[in-house]
Amino acid sequence: MEDNLALITLESFANQTKRVNEILCKWRGHDNYLIDISCPRFGSGEAKCVLEESVREKDLYIFVDVCNNSITYKMDGEPNRMSPDDHYQDLKRVIAACNGKAKRITVIMPFLYEGRQHRKTARESLDCAIMLKELEFLGVDNLVTFDAHDPRMQNVLPLRGIENISPALQFTQALLAEYEDLKIDSENLMFIAPDEGATERAIFLATLFGVNMGMFYKRRDYSHVVNGSNPIIAHEFCGGNLDGIDTIVTDDMIASGGSMIDVCKQLKSRGARRIFIFSTFGLFLNGFDKFDKAYEEGLFTRIFTTNLVYQKPALLERDYYFSINMNRYIAAIIDTLNNHGSMQVLAKPENRIRDTIRKYKNEV
Structure with missing residues (x-):
């Protein structure tokens, strides 16, 4: 053919x-x-x-x-x-x-x-x-x-x-390959949604990992607009005890990064042990100074983003950054579509994520 x-x-x-x-x-x-x-x-x-x-x-x-x-x-x-x-x-x-x-x-x-x-x-x-x-x-x-x-x-x-x-499989594989001391249970790990819009992502991963989730919601000042949106007054947390727990903050993008760093500060103030950040798109629109400072202060452990958007050369040099390569997955998507196959397994690979977690638990 x-x-x-x-x-x-x-x-x-x-x-x-x-x-x-x-x-x-x-x-x-x-x-x-x-x-x-x-x-x-x-x-x-x-x-x-x-x-x-x-x-x-x-x-x-x-x-x-x-x-x-x-x-x-x-x-x-x-x-x-x-x-x-x-x-x-x-x-x-x-x-x-x-x-x-x-x-x-x-x-x-x-x-x-x-x-x-x-x-x-x-x-x-x-x-x-x-x-x-x-x-x-x-x-x-x-x-x-x-x-x-x-x-x-x-x-x-x-x-x-x-x-x-969803790149959830690639995030899971990268995290578990890099850190061999994670304890995947409700007493030691929690997924965090940094705002209401990220709740679905956090629920999806928390369910597959079999752990709890927490959520921040943004209190905004609706009396005026700054740079196209209402400024955030504070992040309020809804969730359980964080003392000594590893947390994974998951969102679709890091834009300026101000909100993400504020979330990390609040998690640390509540006793979180390590903070890992999953963000599909790392835009870093205001540079890296605030992230460099936050990393030096111990506010987070690692940032994982994909190569699905342009990555600034300075980002790739950061010790706290991990780049997730999606090229092979994109090739698999094209191959599947071209052969008129089903996209269900690639769009949300629940079974492969569960298999990855199961294998990790057995090996650790």
Whole structure:
């Protein structure tokens, strides 16, 4: 049977896609699945996409990292850093260049564009929903994303394929491989949701580990808005005794990091032993000084994030940082979709997580 798989990557995800391509070629005995493209820009900053070869009747997978702010382009002779809006526009250009010739188009967008603007709280735009409807209009058949800020965004396109993948298995494997002295029981380990939105993630992992969970909720000042949101007054904790217990704080992203560090301070003040942080997307928008200081003060033990978004070189140098490589998992997702297999096991791999924990308990 003819192998109709094809991959296209924007510059924002080029390094990871090259590795995914190598993995798929090794598995399937193929030379190359990558299709060359370019997105040249005019001096005004306007752009276009040019395909270097045909995509006719291809099962096409297009990669984009909307959070990669390391890429620049010239506009009016001056360097301009690419924003999420710029990356999304380039994605639409690639889809438009395919001009309806591909058999099927799947967009792999690890960080869901505008996923944080997922609901209305006033007279405001609903950007994530608009993006999903635009991709549907452009002919995208499937969207693969990871740990969406609010998984209910799948309801925007109920008849289209949206795969929201949990990296919980990779976090579990990394933690248990790095620390051989963890005691996985309710007396020694607890999962923590740093806010209400992270509760579902914490419950999922706490249930599989067979331990308790706690939750912080944010008290906000609703009288005014700072940087687009109501400022947080305090984090209030709901949960049991933390004295001498290892804790795992799990969330979808670290943005500026202020809230995460405040949560760590409160956990330490309640007697938590070690604090591990699981965050799918490590953005670190305000640099690393506050994390360096918090680590020196013993507020946390390790931060685990994935390579699903651009990782700043300075981040990879931190002693407290552990990078989780998702390239092989992405290759498995593509291979499964291309062969019309079920995504259930890959989307939420409960059984594999339980097997990993069971094996760890027997070996320790």
